[in-house]
Amino acid sequence: MNHSQADEKLISRLKSMQTLSLIVGVIGLIALIAGYFFAKDQFFQSYLVGWTFWVQVALGALVILMIQNTVGGRWGLVIQRLVEAATTTLPFLAVGFIVIIIGIPHLYEWSHADVVAHDELLQSKSAYLNTPFFIARTVFYFVIWIGVAWLLRKWSAQLDDDPENASLRKKLRNLSAPGILVFGLTVTFASVDWMMSLEPHWYSTIYGIMFGVGAMAAGFSFAIIILMRMVKYSPWKDVIRTIDISDLGNWLLASIMLWAYVAFSQFLIIWSANIPEETTWYLARTQGGWQWVAILNVFLHFFLPFFFLLVRGTKKAPGRLLSIALLVLAMRFLDLFWLIFPAFTPGKIVFPWLAIVAWIAMGGFFMAIFFRQLTKASFFPTYDSRLAVHPVKEEAPSHAS
Amino acid sequence: MSESVYGLIAKFDSPEAVVEATRSAREAGYRRMEAYTPFPIEELAEILEFKPKIQYLVFLGGLIGAIGGFGLQYYASVISYPLIIGGRPFNSWPAFIIIVFEMTILVAGIVAVFGMLGLSGFPMPYHSVFNAKDFRLVSRDKFFLVIESRDPRFDAQRTRAFLESLNPEEVTEVQP
Secondary structure, eight states: OOOTTSOHHHHHHHHHHHHHHHHHHHHHHHHHHHHHHHOHHHHHHHHHHHHHHHHHHHHHHHHHHHHHHHHOOHHHHHHHHHHHHHHTTHHHHHHHHHHHHHHHHHHOGGGOHHHHHTOHHHHHHTTTSSHHHHHHHHHHHHHHHHHHHHHHHHHHHHHHHOTTOHHHHHHHHHHHHHHHHHHHHHHHHHHHHHTGGGSTTOOOTTHHHHHHHHHHHHHHHHHHHHHHHHTTSTTHHHHOOHHHHHHHHHHHHHHHHHHHHHHHHHHHHHHHHOOHHHHHHHHHHSSTTHHHHHHHHHIIIIIHHHHHHHSGGGGTOHHHHHHHHHHHHHHHHHHHHHHHGGGTSTTSOOOOHHHHHHHHHHHHHHHHHHHHHHHHSOSSOSSOGGGOSSOOOOOOOGGGO | OTTTOSEEEEEESSHHHHHHHHHHHHHTTOOSEEEEOSSOOHHHHHHTTOOOOHHHHHHHHHHHHHHHHHHHHHIIIIIISOOOOTTOOSOOHHHHHHHHHHHHHHHHHHHHHHHHHHHTTOSOSOOGGGGSTTGGGGGTTOEEEEEETTSTTOOHHHHHHHHHTTOOSEEEEEOO
16 A cells, blocks of 8 residues: 555654664664673673563564454454564564574573583483574574564555455465464463573473463553554544554453463462472562562552553543553563563562663664554555445344344 | 323434434434434444443442452451461462452452343333334334433424434334
8 A cells, every 4th residue: 555645744753763763773782782791691681681572572463463364353453564563573583582592601501511410400301401402492483473474464465455365365364373373382482491491490381371471462562552652643543443442452451461360370379389499480589679570560560550441431542541551561571571580680689771771772673673664564454344444334233134 | 292102213224324313313402312223333322421330330349259259268267267278377368369359250240230230220021112113123124213202302293393304214103
């Protein structure tokens, strides 16, 4: 599609946002590289937090895209191009994994042969937790994610030119439905590899879902933030209805509820069993200052957005929904920080400024790539009549006749 | 005469028509009216200024369920029959959460169902609108707007003329 009906002001704002993001990214990168020479260990630890944050946004976007192609309604159509654009950052994030590869000796205990030699448990796990297999697995995940995202984007762009093509619609569905399943598995393994293996003696089988659902919450927050900033411009203002905003708010509500459910399940099971090899993980995260991060996480990641999103008014006012989405996205960062950092400083809180720098640096490039794709493609798929700018006449449901 | 009828009913063919008609009637000052459609039309609720109160009841129900569920367990394991289990404190709140959660859902669900019925005026064995001609079509493909005779502006002739002006398929009287 072209941008013939699009507001010139919106396009120019998006373009300037793209430039601004790139500048922020470059400055952040310089600061990050400077940080590397100050504190090597902390550099890699911080980088892991910043990198996983943006990876989860891209992954959340990918799973939303697959849900949309499988079951989607208007809510999915209005954010389809936004989440598609967010998935174009996956190749960049895959390149970002090189830094993690360099940092493996700084991050992962299981990579040290001398430590493993004296640790029977790590020896038993070494068939899985070893450097070559670790790298190969992540490459494998990214190949799948980038491949699926690329195909979904390509087919939906083709559908815009050829809306009557039923086989393309079928292809989108047939890739997305099993794709959700594959996504669940790859995200589980990825989170185990990148984050859980920081403490290789500890394990939790619900960890992967916790990360995956959190990623979905992040993906929805991200899409809501971008969409709510654009609703006042055309062509959005002619397309978006209150019900779309409210549906997206409900998705965000569902995501954080599921996240809270899963996160609490893990806590309850470990708390109930109360055995030392499992409780260490929580002890590292609820002592020496970390308990405040944990409490903040419970209240600002779940309770506050939960109660606000229960109220219908929040989901009707773009501004209010935007604030809640910003809060959830910020809490996604805090949550990942709380999941990752106590592995390095158990029971002693730290405030690594490098984590913020890494987050900003990665974010700058992420946003630049996102805005570049967003201004390149159409703002929403034109092949679906449900998004027609002039609404078609509503018909009575067929079962009624 | 206005006392002897329940109101006047206008039959429409499309959702747009009934929405337009309801808006006009609202602007003309009519208040005691109701629209009947085969499927929900959000705009109608807005025009009729229908403000549902059920959500407050459900929230209250959920709150009662949560507090009740917690209170039940707290009373049993702290006050009434305290037992040390696995070296944990009497008030082992993480273990209580599941039942608190279930009680919240249970009470909120019950309140939602019965509150909705109650607020809708059920049980209601008789309603005059079913006397209207062709009213059974409301569950098929027709849309109705009723202006009740209780409305202060209701006047058998003038209201009928007003409804006729809204391009309905038919305007008929509804017997009480």
